[in-house]
Amino acid sequence: MIEITKEEFEKLFRQQQAGPKVSQISSIVMVAAMAFIICSGTAFLKSPVYLVFVGGVFLCTILLFIYAQVYNSKNIPKAMRYESIKIFSRQMSQDVCSDATVQMCIDGIRRAGQYEERAQLICYLGCIFLVRGQFSDAIQAMRSLDCTQFPSYPRTAMVYYSDLIELYYAMGDMQSVLAVYADVEPYFRKCYQKSYLNCLGMVGTLVCVHNARGEHQKALEYQLMRLEIEERFYEKSNQNPTQNTMLKQYITGERYYNTAYQYYLCGDFQNADKYLKISAPLFGISPYRTNCLNQLAAEIQRQQNKTDE
Numbered sequence: 316m317i318e319i320t321k322e323e324f325e326k327l328f329r330q331q332q333a334g335p336k337v338s339q340i341s342s343i344v345m346v347a348a349m350a351f352i353i354c355s356g357t358a359f360l361k362s363p364v365y366l367v368f369v370g371g372v373f374l375c376t377i378l379l380f381i382y383a384q385v386y387n388s389k390n391i392p393k394a395m396r397y398e399s400i401k402i403f404s405r406q407m408s409q410d411v412c413s414d415a416t417v418q419m420c421i422d423g424i425r426r427a428g429q430y431e432e433r434a435q436l437i438c439y440l441g442c443i444f445l446v447r448g449q450f451s452d453a454i455q456a457m458r459s460l461d462c463t464q465f466p467s468y469p470r471t472a473m474v475y476y477s478d479l480i481e482l483y484y485a486m487g488d489m490q491s492v493l494a495v496y497a498d499v500e501p502y503f504r505k506c507y508q509k510s511y512l513n514c515l516g517m518v519g520t521l522v523c524v525h526n527a528r529g530e531h532q533k534a535l536e537y538q539l540m541r542l543e544i545e546e547r548f549y550e551k552s553n554q555n556p557t558q559n560t561m562l563k564q565y566i567t568g569e570r571y572y573n574t575a576y577q578y579y580l581c582g583d584f585q586n587a588d589k590y591l592k593i594s595a596p597l598f599g600i601s602p603y604r605t606n607c608l609n610q611l612a613a614e615i616q617r618q619q620n621k622t623d624e
Contacts, residue, residue: 317503319518321540327511328544397432399423403439408560411600412446424459434460434471438478446565448603450486457482465502470513472502477516480523489527496524515541522577531580538577545570561600568597572608579611584618591615 403423410416420440427433437460444453457479465472476499483491496503507517518541525534575590591612598604 316524317500317507317517317521319507319514319521319537319540323508324511324514324518324540324544327508327514328547330511397429397435399427399432400435403436407439407443408562411562411565412443417443430461430464431468431471434468434475438475441478441482445482445485446601446604448601448606450482453482469502469505470509472499473506473513474516476502477520480520484523484527492523492527496520515544522573526577526580531577535577535581538574542570542574564597565600565604568594568604570594572598572604572611575615576611579615579618584615584622587611587615588619 403420406419407416417440420436420443424433424436424440427436437456440456441453444450444456457475460475462472462475465475476495480492480495483489483495503517503520507513518537522534522537522541525531525537571590571594575587575594578584578587578590591608595608595612598608
């Protein structure tokens with residue numbers, strides 16, 4: 316069973332933040348260099364020092380550019396660089412689960428020319444059906460992907476199986492959660508340490524797996540770790556593409572709902588009620604999830620009433 320420490324998670328988070336900072340530094344260096352040259356006058360431009368200075372600035376910029384490229388290749392999944400994925404991500408950020416969004420995703424899958432592109436869109440479609448509570452459609456969508464190519468695309472495999480485990484977990488099929496995890500754990504081990512986003516997905520998977528094994532306290536530890544880091548990432552990172560959108564609202568609601576549910580499983584009904592109230596206003600786009608929230612609220616209230624007796 317994979318174990319992830321908070322220190323390991325924090326390290327990957329800091330690395331995630333480093334890339335954008337490097338890009339900012341590169342821009343500052345270029346602007347400062349140009350300002351210095353302009354202010355130095357013609358005497359400096361004719362001196363040998365000028366050539367050394369320009370060469371240094373040029374070399375520094377090249378090194379920063381190379382670092383940024385390495386950062387992007389490591390932290391930004393290749394699938395997210397396809398234009399079709401970018402366009403659909405913008406659509407989904409504003410209109411998460413309407414019929415129009417579903418059709419746009421299906422059309423994108425039909426047109427997808429690359430395996431990673433098609434796989435990402437299929438995972439999106441499965442997630443959309445999950446948000447709508449259409450489990451059979453979600454399973455059908457996920458099963459439409461040719462998984463025989465996963466050995467060549469381990470990162471794609473990790474994303475796919477993380478989403479599949481989450482789907483089975485939402486369905487209450489704990490046997491399938493454990494079976495899928497046992498079969499594909501090597502993909503997780505190979506990929507989760509390579510980037511913050513990979514690790515974030517891995518922690519979510521471990522919450523599902525530990526709950527499926529009845530280890531609710533361990534699952535709570537991972538959920539609270541994920542909650543803390545996600546709050547920092549989504550609220551403070553300027554790399555977050557879903558700021559102030561319908562999708563951002565849903566993701567925030569899901570984060571607090573999952574925390575409430577985890578506290579409920581651990582018998583801490585006071586904290587369960589606290590986090591459920593935070594998530595309650597954020598699920599308007601999903602009647603299915605709103606229904607889940609109402610059912611959990613009723614169960615928490617019932618347990619609190621029993622305690623008061």
